[in-house]
Amino acid sequence: MLGEFLQYLFSGLTTGATYALVGLGFAIIYNASHVINFAQGEFVMIGGMGTVMMMAAGVPMPLAVLGAVALAVIAGVALDKLAIERARDADIVPLIIITIGASLFLRGLAQYFWGKSYHSLPAFTGDEPLKVLGATLLPQSLWVLGVAAVLLVALAFFFNRTLKGKAMLAVSHNKDASRMVGINPRFILMLAFALSAALGAVAGIVSAPITLTSYDVGIMLGLKGFVAAVLGGLGSAVGAVIGGLLLGIMEAMAAGYISSDYKDAVPFVIILLVLFFLPSGLFGKRGTERV
Amino acid sequence: MLHALLKKIGLAAAVTGVAVAGMSNASAQQDPIRVGTFLAVTGPASFLGDPELKTLQHWVEKINNQGGVDGRQIELVHYDTAGNAGKARTFAKRLITSDQVDVIVGGTTTGTTMAVIPLVQRYEIPFISLAGGVPIIDPVKKWVFKTPHTDRMAARKILKDMQARGFDKIGLISGTGGFGKSGRKQTLSVVGDYDIEIVADETYGPNDTDMTAQLTNIANTDGVDAILNFGFGQGPAIVTRNYEQLGLKLPFYQSHGVASKKFIELAGEAANGVRLPAAALLVAEKLPDDDPQKPVVTAYKKEYESTYNESVSTFGGHAYDGLMIATQAIKRAGTTDKAAVRDAIEQTSGLMGTGGEFNMGPDDHLGLDLSAFRMLEIRDGEWELAE
Numbered sequence: 001m002l003g004e005f006l007q008y009l010f011s012g013l014t015t016g017a018t019y020a021l022v023g024l025g026f027a028i029i030y031n032a033s034h035v036i037n038f039a040q041g042e043f044v045m046i047g048g049m050g051t052v053m054m055m056a057a058g059v060p061m062p063l064a065v066l067g068a069v070a071l072a073v074i075a076g077v078a079l080d081k082l083a084i085e086r087a088r089d090a091d092i093v094p095l096i097i098i099t100i101g102a103s104l105f106l107r108g109l110a111q112y113f114w115g116k117s118y119h120s121l122p123a124f125t126g127d128e129p130l131k132v133l134g135a136t137l138l139p140q141s142l143w144v145l146g147v148a149a150v151l152l153v154a155l156a157f158f159f160n161r162t163l164k165g166k167a168m169l170a171v172s173h174n175k176d177a178s179r180m181v182g183i184n185p186r187f188i189l190m191l192a193f194a195l196s197a198a199l200g201a202v203a204g205i206v207s208a209p210i211t212l213t214s215y216d217v218g219i220m221l222g223l224k225g226f227v228a229a230v231l232g233g234l235g236s237a238v239g240a241v242i243g244g245l246l247l248g249i250m251e252a253m254a255a256g257y258i259s260s261d262y263k264d265a266v267p268f269v270i271i272l273l274v275l276f277f278l279p280s281g282l283f284g285k286r287g288t289e290r291v
Numbered sequence: 292m293l294h295a296l297l298k299k300i301g302l303a304a305a306v307t308g309v310a311v312a313g314m315s316n317a318s319a320q321q322d323p324i325r326v327g328t329f330l331a332v333t334g335p336a337s338f339l340g341d342p343e344l345k346t347l348q349h350w351v352e353k354i355n356n357q358g359g360v361d362g363r364q365i366e367l368v369h370y371d372t373a374g375n376a377g378k379a380r381t382f383a384k385r386l387i388t389s390d391q392v393d394v395i396v397g398g399t400t401t402g403t404t405m406a407v408i409p410l411v412q413r414y415e416i417p418f419i420s421l422a423g424g425v426p427i428i429d430p431v432k433k434w435v436f437k438t439p440h441t442d443r444m445a446a447r448k449i450l451k452d453m454q455a456r457g458f459d460k461i462g463l464i465s466g467t468g469g470f471g472k473s474g475r476k477q478t479l480s481v482v483g484d485y486d487i488e489i490v491a492d493e494t495y496g497p498n499d500t501d502m503t504a505q506l507t508n509i510a511n512t513d514g515v516d517a518i519l520n521f522g523f524g525q526g527p528a529i530v531t532r533n534y535e536q537l538g539l540k541l542p543f544y545q546s547h548g549v550a551s552k553k554f555i556e557l558a559g560e561a562a563n564g565v566r567l568p569a570a571a572l573l574v575a576e577k578l579p580d581d582d583p584q585k586p587v588v589t590a591y592k593k594e595y596e597s598t599y600n601e602s603v604s605t606f607g608g609h610a611y612d613g614l615m616i617a618t619q620a621i622k623r624a625g626t627t628d629k630a631a632v633r634d635a636i637e638q639t640s641g642l643m644g645t646g647g648e649f650n651m652g653p654d655d656h657l658g659l660d661l662s663a664f665r666m667l668e669i670r671d672g673e674w675e676l677a678e
Binding site for chain 1: 504525532560
């Protein structure tokens with residue numbers, strides 16, 4: 001019994017940690033611009049596929065990982081500079097539609113240059129599963145959870161202890177006022193895109209050895225990451241992480257204890273309930289009170 | 292100088308004259324046989340349609356170089372459906388009414404094939420489909436035939452192997468995509484013919500990335516002897532990896548949906564020990580020398596791979612079989628009269644193709660039996676015959 005429960009929990013935590021990282025990316029860009037960036041899933045894809053392709057070209061893994069993150073950051077900054085910034089006078093909805101277009105464009109490029117088939121990455125530290133109280137856990141799952149935890153601590157440090165991070169929070173609260181104290185919102189927005197692209201790419205890389213990767217993984221991961229961000233309260237970093245982990249665990253528990261047929265429905269039913277009764281998400285309210 | 296030039300012109304004129312005479316002579320004697328085809332050469336099913344078209348083009352040319360069928364050349368008329376059923380219907384109509392083809396060999400997917408069936412039935416044109424679905428030939432339709440084995444046959448092949456190994460309680464896990472769904476349905480419908488009971492029935496979505504929960508449930512079901520996964524794409528590879536992660540020791544079966552090198556590549560070490568039914572083409576060189584199918588599959592494989600410089604797939608093999616069935620039926624009928632050709636196709640017997648030996652009849656417009664499938668086991672990342 002305990003073994004079963006733990007197995008579902010591990011499975012849920014692993015997928016949940018990926019959702020959490022994607023959700024964090026949504027939260028950061030939403031904070032800086034109130035735009036929901038639907039190309040977030042494509043950053044995840046660029047991370048995984050970029051690493052696969054560079055390794056296939058003979059680049060050693062650590063360099064390929066750095067290269068793929070850099071590639072995603074370039075794509076993120078380009079999306080901001082070439083599309084979002086040029087349309088900065090537009091309302092939020094056209095900007096969101098621009099990100100949908102960008103996601104289709106990036107997916108098309110990946111399909112054209114990298115092909116349509118699935119690829120896997122080697123696990124960072126071997127495939128030998130660890131046994132814990134009757135359940136098994138892949139070392140790679142620990143990597144996913146560990147990297148997510150480290151990134152979360154680093155982000156907390158960035159937002160609360162550095163000038164750039166505080167500037168980003170200031171812009172999220174009041175753009176005009178922050179401009180008056182000498183913050184350049186355009187630079188902050190670019191920084192937000194670069195940061196969330198890097199986060200997405202890292203999520204794509206650490207999860208690729210478990211989930212496999214292809215040009216279209218971003219569709220599903222982007223959607224689940226968005227659900228995680230909404231569940232936790234849009235714009236809240238802690239909320240996105242907890243929302244992601246909850247979503248992953250709920251899916252695994254539903255598959256294990258209820259029925260694998262209805263597994264995909266459970267998180268969406270729960271998010272409907274959250275939106276009905278807690279429209280600002282689990283942690284959203286606290287975020288707005290911070291002003 | 293001038294002399295040489297004149298000589299050249301004269302020679303050229305003579306050659307052209309002979310060629311023109313030859314052509315008009317041939318066409319005066321007999322019109323070419325017109326074979327129509329509509330395939331998904333682009334779009335999501337292009338990995339099926341592309342080798343099919345390449346196969347048809349190469350072997351039509353080859354037959355023509357060898358003198359054609361009964362001295363008549365074959366003319367291939369092709370349209371690309373991109374896997375779209377609406378386009379398939381339009382093109383099939385064009386093949387029948389404007390191109391006036393004698394026989395149609397095509398229809399990459401079950402969807403495009405089903406869209407065309409009402410047309411060929413109404414216009415009474417013999418049609419050999421290259422798609423997998425059971426509904427194409429069950430119930431039997433007068434003018435419709437097909438060459439690929441069905442997922443029902445794959446299910447039977449697996450269940451037979453399980454029964455022979457003494458497994459009587461099995462766990463089923465299947466994808467919710469079209470292939471997995473149909474495979475699950477066929478498995479449930481034929482399992483009653485064997486002394487096997489399905490004690491667990493789990494599913495996973497086409498984009499799921501973790502199936503350990505479903506596998507844990509199956510493994511914890513009382514008395515389960517073996518696990519069967521029916522799925523297509525990356526899902527079965529993840530199921531196989533999860534299976535390895537959980538350290539399960541139960542015998543593990545996959546369907547013919549994973550019969551590609553990509554599966555072994557994605558599943559890695561975990562793929563070793565997996566059993567699956569697949570066409571003989573996949574293990575052409577490993578077949579025993581006395582296997583009656585060996586010459587056909589090795590010849591097809593060698594010729595395809597040397598012509599197009601890419602590895603052979605079973606899908607191109609289905610097109611080869613369709614073309615052979617059609618041309619041999621026309622040869623036996625001695626005419627392209629549609630009713631005579633249809634009857635001749637239905638009488639196809641003992642024709643050895645890449646998919647197996649075809650023995651058609653009024654009740655069987657596929658004509659393959661379970662021997663068309665070979666039970667394979669993956670060992671050290673290679674396909675090996677399990678029987």
